[in-house]
Amino acid sequence: MAHIxxxxxxxxxxxxxxxxxxDEIAKRHAVSITYKPxxxxxxxxxxxxxxxxxxxxxxVDYRAQELPRQARKLGIKLNMKPAxxxxxxAPSSYAIxxxxxxxxxxxxxxxxxxxxxxxxxxxxxxEDAVIKDCLQRAGFDPALADRGLLAGAETYASNLEQxxxxxxxxxxxxxxxxxxxxWGQDRLDDLDAHLAGDL
Numbered sequence: 001m002a003h004i005x006x007x008x009x010x011x012x013x014x015x016x017x018x019x020x021x022x023d024e025i026a027k028r029h030a031v032s033i034t035y036k037p038x039x040x041x042x043x044x045x046x047x048x049x050x051x052x053x054x055x056x057x058x059x060v061d062y063r064a065q066e067l068p069r070q071a072r073k074l075g076i077k078l079n080m081k082p083a084x085x086x087x088x089x090a091p092s093s094y095a096i097x098x099x100x101x102x103x104x105x106x107x108x109x110x111x112x113x114x115x116x117x118x119x120x121x122x123x124x125x126x127e128d129a130v131i132k133d134c135l136q137r138a139g140f141d142p143a144l145a146d147r148g149l150l151a152g153a154e155t156y157a158s159n160l161e162q163x164x165x166x167x168x169x170x171x172x173x174x175x176x177x178x179x180x181x182x183w184g185q186d187r188l189d190d191l192d193a194h195l196a197g198d199l
Contacts, residue, residue, distance in 0.1 A: 002031045002195060003177045007163050008111075009040035010092040010125055011085065012171035013067050016115035017074060017185040022174070023108035025188065029195040035100055035107055037093035038159040040171050046160075047169040070186065077120040084124035091145070092125040094152030095135060098144040101151070105139030113137055 008015040026033050041051055071078035092114045099110055113134040117123040123130045132142035166175055174182040174191050182191045193199035
């Protein structure tokens with residue numbers, strides 16, 4: 001069975017735009033996914049990227065046009081100035097890691113719920129109540145948010161190190177065990193074609 005390592009940040013609007021499409025691709029091709037939330041700001045520092053506030057105005061302006069365009073194409077609600085962004089991505093990332101370890105729920109739905117909470121619902125994904133609600137809606141025990149924090153922190157840190165070692169420099173980033181890498185939600189069609197053997 002083929003496998004995808006999915007690197008992303010819970011603060012990434014581009015990862016939010018992935019929605020359920022990665023999960024659909026994986027099911028279509030009987031591919032497994034390991035969800036690897038990582039510290040995108042530290043990732044930028046390590047790989048030559050720049051946080052949004054420090055980017056050249058031309059890049060910021062383009063982002064302000066491109067994100068709403070892509071959201072409209074996908075029929076997804078997107079608030080370009082969410083009330084709680086940026087926030088601490090670690091607690092939501094720890095919850096994803098704990099849920100992945102525990103199993104029993106819909107991990108893709110959890111990731112999507114956390115992204116939507118930030119980018120469409122004006123919620124702070126660093127808050128315990130928001131994280132527990134997303135866990136419950138995705139079929140997980142909300143108490144996972146309170147357990148395994150040390151393991152979550154260790155995995156979150158190791159995801160960053162592995163991301164840098166694997167050549168990851170943004171979010172979302174998909175690496176197939178074939179060695180092929182795909183950066184961005186707009187490369188999901190290419191990922192799909194690769195898994196089909198067409199690319």
